[in-house]
Amino acid sequence: MSQTTIMDHPLIQHKIGIMRVKTTSTKEFRDLVAEVAMLICYEATRKLELSDIEIETPLVKTTVKEIAGKKLCIVPILRAGLHMADGILNLIPNAKVGHIGMYRNEETLEPVEYFCKLPHDAAEREIFVVDPMLATGGSAIAAISQLKARDITKIHFLCLIAAPEGVKALQAAHPDVDIFIGSLDECLNENGYILPGLGDAGDRIYGTK
Numbered sequence: 001m002s003q004t005t006i007m008d009h010p011l012i013q014h015k016i017g018i019m020r021v022k023t024t025s026t027k028e029f030r031d032l033v034a035e036v037a038m039l040i041c042y043e044a045t046r047k048l049e050l051s052d053i054e055i056e057t058p059l060v061k062t063t064v065k066e067i068a069g070k071k072l073c074i075v076p077i078l079r080a081g082l083h084m085a086d087g088i089l090n091l092i093p094n095a096k097v098g099h100i101g102m103y104r105n106e107e108t109l110e111p112v113e114y115f116c117k118l119p120h121d122a123a124e125r126e127i128f129v130v131d132p133m134l135a136t137g138g139s140a141i142a143a144i145s146q147l148k149a150r151d152i153t154k155i156h157f158l159c160l161i162a163a164p165e166g167v168k169a170l171q172a173a174h175p176d177v178d179i180f181i182g183s184l185d186e187c188l189n190e191n192g193y194i195l196p197g198l199g200d201a202g203d204r205i206y207g208t209k
């Protein structure tokens, strides 16, 4: 049974609050994307399986835990997801990274895919799809459908900000995918932007507006 988890950690709420401020600089915004992604990843990896290994401390032999299998893969949805992936790689540096390029048509709000490159053994991996914004849900739904078409089954979705409309659509389209959300906002506006939101995440990360 999949779950939707909304983060209530004070650090996440504090940092997302700074990201919402329109005068927050590109550099600070970018740094915060990586930091909040890392904090959400901490929760999203809570159920990873562990196995026992024998080691020697400087004093005795003992048994310690390690992540079983070590088959993880982060899949950022370009562009804005890219910097979330960088933050998460600080926590799980040996994860492989796949990329899905997707942008929203500004009039129809439909996602347009322009790139997909995944590790050759992606179907054997536990996948963390990352994108800061879940608005209508179209981009996340299309990206996850693309993964499932390649026989990938163990999928989690991580975002910084979600609209209720997007959460509902994603849950309906992919009920098997766990969703981790930094902040659940109020609604979408008439242009498909999240309110109160933080604006266009990609533009704010890369300074393109």
Ligand SMILES: O=P(O)(O)OC[C@H]1O[C@H](OP(=O)(O)OP(=O)(O)O)[C@H](O)[C@@H]1O
Pocket: 077, 078, 079, 080, 081, 102, 103, 104, 105, 109, 111, 131, 132, 133, 134, 135, 136, 137, 138, 139, 140, 166, 192, 200, 201, 202, 203
């Ligand atoms: O839930 P949706 O309605 O599909 O909207 C969310 C998408 O919109 C943004 O990407 P955008 O299209 O602006 O591309 P960018 O990352 O290149 O800026 C965001 O990063 C998501 O991918």
Ligand SMILES: O=c1cc[nH]c(=O)[nH]1
Pocket: 133, 135, 192, 193, 194, 195, 197, 198, 199, 200, 201, 202
């Ligand atoms: O509010 C929104 C909605 C979609 N994409 C963004 O970057 N921001």
Ligand SMILES: [Mg+2]
Pocket: 080, 200, 201, 202, 203
């Ligand atoms: Mg954008």
